[in-house]
Amino acid sequence: DAGVxxxxxxxVTEMGQExxxxxxxxxxxxxxxxxxxxxxxxxxxxxxxxxNVPIDDSGMPEDRFSAKMPNASFSTLKIQPxxxxxxxxxxxxxxxxxxxxxxxxxxxxxxxxxx
Amino acid sequence: xxxxxxxxxxLSIQEGENATxxxxxxxxxxxxxxxxxxxxxxxxxxxxxxxxEREKHSGRLRVTLDTSKKSSSLLITASxxxxxxxxxxxxxSGSARQLTxxxxxxxxxxx
Numbered sequence: 001d002a003g004v005x006x007x008x009x010x011x012v013t014e015m016g017q018e019x020x021x022x023x024x025x026x027x028x029x030x031x032x033x034x035x036x037x038x039x040x041x042x043x044x045x046x047x048x049x050x051x052n053v054p055i056d057d058s059g060m061p062e063d064r065f066s067a068k069m070p071n072a073s074f075s076t077l078k079i080q081p082x083x084x085x086x087x088x089x090x091x092x093x094x095x096x097x098x099x100x101x102x103x104x105x106x107x108x109x110x111x112x113x114x115x
Numbered sequence: 116x117x118x119x120x121x122x123x124x125x126l127s128i129q130e131g132e133n134a135t136x137x138x139x140x141x142x143x144x145x146x147x148x149x150x151x152x153x154x155x156x157x158x159x160x161x162x163x164x165x166x167x168e169r170e171k172h173s174g175r176l177r178v179t180l181d182t183s184k185k186s187s188s189l190l191i192t193a194s195x196x197x198x199x200x201x202x203x204x205x206x207x208s209g210s211a212r213q214l215t216x217x218x219x220x221x222x223x224x225x226x
Contacts, residue, residue: 004157033213043158043203043216056213091157103148104214106157 002026006092006107014115018080021110024073025094033104034067034077035091043091049075050097082114121204121220129225134191136220138204139184145207147180147187148214152201161189161202194224 005024013019025032033048047057049069057067064083069075079086089111093104122137138147146165150158164171164180164187171178177190191198201221205214 042218045213045215048213093157103160103163104158106159108155108157 004092004094004105004107006110008110010111012113013082015083016081019082019112021077021090023075023092023107026105029094029096031095031097032069032075033093036088037091038088084114087112087114121217123220125221127223127225128194130194130196132194134194134222136189136202138187138217140206141185142208148205149178149189150203150205158203196224196226198222199224
């Protein structure tokens, strides 16, 4: 069974450019999470979806960040315009949330460098 | 702010020794989970312990939970070089249906 798939694995771009990160969750999972990991701040939850609906986006740092989940098998995280301080590893995770929280399954991340 | 804080931040041991990592948290929880992260990879779930459980085992892993002290520990017995990774605790505090991750312990197992 395929795990969570993220693309691209690496992205290097100049500041001001639009960046789009993609995620395919595990089939059958109903919750999807976007995280950002840096040395300084650790692992931060940016936004999560339940049944394709954004539930909590309080972790999204600025209006430059947006996320969508048009269907159960695809989500995007977009940064426009990008800035050097957005450089980090971005993870997508999915899980099945029922009565209780189940473990999250992580992709291998997108390492983003903004020059 | 992060709910869980791991201790120590870094741990270096010889192969075959046991490794113990601790996690403290601040608010009441439904469950606590431990994850491992190898360099350049995503987090991998290891074990989940519910708030009404005190101890749980999975292979060479042993997790304890003390809700009165708001703390948990992860013990890896007979460590191997392949156990070298960062280990994170994550708390599920209920209706938010999201996890809050600690800052992690970097474990190095020397061959």
